[in-house]
Amino acid sequence: MNKLTISYDKQTVGFLSFNSDDETFSFEYSKTWIDEGFELSPILKFNTNIPSKSIKNFLENLLPEGKGQEILSNFHNISKNNIFALIELIGKETTGALTFSLNDEEIKTSFRELPKKELAQRIKDRKNTPIEIWDKKPRLSLAGVQDKLPILIIDDKFGFGEGKLASTHILKFEKEDENILLNKFLSLNLASKAGLEIPKIKLIKIEDEEVLLIQRFDRELKVNKEVKRKHIIDACQALDLSVLHKYERAFGKNLEDYREGVSFKKLFSLIHKCSSPILTKKSLITWICTNLCLGNSDAHGKNISFFISKDKMTLAPFYDILNINIYKGKYDTDFAMGIDDIFSYDELSFYDIIEFCKELNINLKGFVKEFSQVAKNISTSLDDDIFINFVETNKMIFYKNYKKDIKTRIEKLLKILK
Known part of the structure; x- marks a missing residue:
C-alpha cells in the first residue's frame, strides 16, 4: 500500500x-x-x-x-x-x-532565481528543451493544456520557490503566429469591463520574448516573504467528474447524444452550495453572456473554479477567456456546454434561449437585459479602443479582425434576442 x-x-x-x-x-x-x-x-x-x-x-x-x-x-x-x-x-x-x-517530510525553504536572460533563452528553445523541467525538477504543476510556467516573483525577481515559498504568478507563452497572448489579454480585459472578476494580467517582454503574466488568485505573498496558499477546486472536482468530462459532449460530435460531461444544468446545481447563491447565479449568467459575445466557445468545466474554506464556497475569478471563434477552421468552435440542445452560433435561435432559461430557472427578461448590458460594455470598450496602446504595430491587423469578429457576433446575437 x-x-x-x-x-x-x-x-x-x-x-x-x-x-x-x-x-x-x-x-x-x-x-x-x-x-x-x-x-x-x-x-x-x-x-x-x-x-x-x-x-x-x-x-x-x-x-x-x-x-x-x-x-x-x-x-x-x-x-x-x-x-x-x-x-x-x-x-x-x-x-x-x-x-x-x-x-x-519538511521541505527546506529556498528561492532559485531565474535571470531574465536564462528565462528568455528557455522560452525561445522550449520546442527543443521542455520548459516544464528545470534543474532536473518538474516545474509544471498546473492543470490545463496550454504552455505555461508557474513562477515566484519577489522584489521584481523571477524564480522558483520551495518550502514556505511557492509560485505567485503564471507565465503563458505564444503559440506560433496565432496572437494567443494578445487575444487572451484583450478577452480577459473585456470580460472585466463586462462585469466579471478576473486575475491581474500583464503583457510583458522578457528580453525579446513576449509573455502573458498572470497573478495567481490562489496565492498571496505575505510581508514576511512567505506565500499563503488558498484552496480551490474546479467544476469537474466539484461535480465528481473526470478530466475527460470537462466538455458536456465528452466524446465530441461522433457521440453527440452522450452528454454526461459538465453542462450548464450541472454547473447551476452547485449554486445552492455556495455561500451567496444569488450573487453566484448572477455571476454565472454574466459569464455566459460574456462568453457568447467574445466567442469563447471553449468555456469548459475546468475553466471555472471555487474557493473552499470552512463553511464557505465562493466563485474564484474567471480565467482562460479567449475568442476561439476567430480561429474558426483551425480549431473546433462548438460550444463546450450546450445552450438547450444547441452547440454552435449558427444554429442558435431565440427559442433555444427561452428553453435554456426555463431549464436553469433564469428569468428570460433578466437574461436579455444582462446580455444587452454586457454587449454594450464590450462594444463601447472596442469602439473607444481603450486597449489600443497594448497592441504592437505588427499585430494591428489581428486586432482589427478581432474587433470586427466580436462586433459582428454581438450584432447577430442582439437580433436573435430582439
Missing part, C-alpha cells in the same frame, strides 16, 4: 492511499482536520467511505494535461496512467493549497 500525507498550511488534512493490486484509492481525513478544518470538496465528505473513483477524479483534475503531462511522464519514466506517482511528483505545489508528500 502506497501512502501520501496531504497537508494544508502545515496542518495534516489526511492520508491518501493507493492499492496497486486492484488500483484503488482511499482517503481518510485526520481527526484534527475534521475538528478544525473543512471538507475539501462537496464530494469528499467527512466521516464517509469516499469511493475510489471520486478520489481518482479529484486527483486527476490536479494534473497537467496534454503535452505537459506527457513531458513529465517521459522525463521521469512514469506512466501517464499512474496518477498516484504523478501526484507525488508534483505534490509540493499543486493548484490551490494542498501539498502531497511521502512521510510528511
Whole structure:
C-alpha cells in the first residue's frame, strides 16, 4: 500500500492511499482536520467511505494535461496512467493549497532565481528543451493544456520557490503566429469591463520574448516573504467528474447524444452550495453572456473554479477567456456546454434561449437585459479602443479582425434576442 500525507498550511488534512493490486484509492481525513478544518470538496465528505473513483477524479483534475503531462511522464519514466506517482511528483505545489508528500517530510525553504536572460533563452528553445523541467525538477504543476510556467516573483525577481515559498504568478507563452497572448489579454480585459472578476494580467517582454503574466488568485505573498496558499477546486472536482468530462459532449460530435460531461444544468446545481447563491447565479449568467459575445466557445468545466474554506464556497475569478471563434477552421468552435440542445452560433435561435432559461430557472427578461448590458460594455470598450496602446504595430491587423469578429457576433446575437 502506497501512502501520501496531504497537508494544508502545515496542518495534516489526511492520508491518501493507493492499492496497486486492484488500483484503488482511499482517503481518510485526520481527526484534527475534521475538528478544525473543512471538507475539501462537496464530494469528499467527512466521516464517509469516499469511493475510489471520486478520489481518482479529484486527483486527476490536479494534473497537467496534454503535452505537459506527457513531458513529465517521459522525463521521469512514469506512466501517464499512474496518477498516484504523478501526484507525488508534483505534490509540493499543486493548484490551490494542498501539498502531497511521502512521510510528511519538511521541505527546506529556498528561492532559485531565474535571470531574465536564462528565462528568455528557455522560452525561445522550449520546442527543443521542455520548459516544464528545470534543474532536473518538474516545474509544471498546473492543470490545463496550454504552455505555461508557474513562477515566484519577489522584489521584481523571477524564480522558483520551495518550502514556505511557492509560485505567485503564471507565465503563458505564444503559440506560433496565432496572437494567443494578445487575444487572451484583450478577452480577459473585456470580460472585466463586462462585469466579471478576473486575475491581474500583464503583457510583458522578457528580453525579446513576449509573455502573458498572470497573478495567481490562489496565492498571496505575505510581508514576511512567505506565500499563503488558498484552496480551490474546479467544476469537474466539484461535480465528481473526470478530466475527460470537462466538455458536456465528452466524446465530441461522433457521440453527440452522450452528454454526461459538465453542462450548464450541472454547473447551476452547485449554486445552492455556495455561500451567496444569488450573487453566484448572477455571476454565472454574466459569464455566459460574456462568453457568447467574445466567442469563447471553449468555456469548459475546468475553466471555472471555487474557493473552499470552512463553511464557505465562493466563485474564484474567471480565467482562460479567449475568442476561439476567430480561429474558426483551425480549431473546433462548438460550444463546450450546450445552450438547450444547441452547440454552435449558427444554429442558435431565440427559442433555444427561452428553453435554456426555463431549464436553469433564469428569468428570460433578466437574461436579455444582462446580455444587452454586457454587449454594450464590450462594444463601447472596442469602439473607444481603450486597449489600443497594448497592441504592437505588427499585430494591428489581428486586432482589427478581432474587433470586427466580436462586433459582428454581438450584432447577430442582439437580433436573435430582439
